Amino acid sequence: MQTNTQFASAIHMLALLALDEDEQVTSAEMASSVNTNPAFLRRILGALSRAGLVESQPGARGGWRLRRAPEDISLLTIYQAVDEGHLLAMRHHTNPNCKIGGVIQSTLETYFGEAEAAFERTLARQTLAQVVATALATASREAS
Amino acid sequence: MQTNTQFASAIHMLALLALDEDEQVTSAEMASSVNTNPAFLRRILGALSRAGLVESQPGARGGWRLRRAPEDISLLTIYQAVDEGHLLAMRHHTNPNCKIGGVIQSTLETYFGEAEAAFERTLARQTLAQVVATALATASREAS
DNA sequence: TTAATTGTGTCTATAGTAGTTACAGATAGA
């Protein structure tokens, strides 16, 4: 499965913004840490902006900053901001004339839906602030 | 995200086999219900066979049958049989010289890992027998 | 011996992801 990296990239950028809450950070600066190109990140930042998580200032000395405290940003909020899709494919185009084919889709939506809900409940309990704290703790432990 | 349909197809096929436990079912018959081609299904069936969930008989009047009772097959077992990957991309190639870039990967593995574990715990509680029962109940409700 | 079926290899079409370039619009600061 070709999983998309936008969620991971979004968390990465938000962590950078949380660490530098006083200043604005440009997409070019973030691109050097995420190791990708600024235009790709600006697309993701656009989604985060529409979700009210960040705001931008165009022009010279512009950049991005958080609009909410890291404690108030859950990973689920980020996930939903950048990814509208489902974890699992439910729409496989079955033959409706078959006993199973006709009803398997709604059945799978029920079962997969429960599993996705459990996944999302976990993300809802995890905050950006926790991620940043864990990352900093790991960094200082590795430095020593 | 281009989610793969193999998990859904696998459940679909196993449900067909569970409904027809007395007889062997060919990949061509299953393909007409799943609405795809037999060769693709045989590849998925190969994975299910390696996981000990089904067995095949080649040759004329051959086909596939279950090797375990539907009550003893959890959706997690099926999921793990057909899909080795992760739900979320963790390996985005960050810049290790950056304060966040160097440690974000292991941090995300921790957080994403918890969410995936919750997802899998839910699948572990769901069985093929339940899926078949739900599908049949839906079918009879729609028929009335 | 024949017909049917698995198991697998190969090729192709399609689509999703991200890399790249470009550029209009906005803004700070000289």
Added chain:
DNA sequence: TCTATCTGTAACTACTATAGACACAATTAA
């Protein structure tokens, strides 16, 4: 006012994963 900088977005390309399609050797029942 001018210039350098940065956003926001569009367009194009390259790459990769998925699955559809076809083929065929090996196997088996009748």
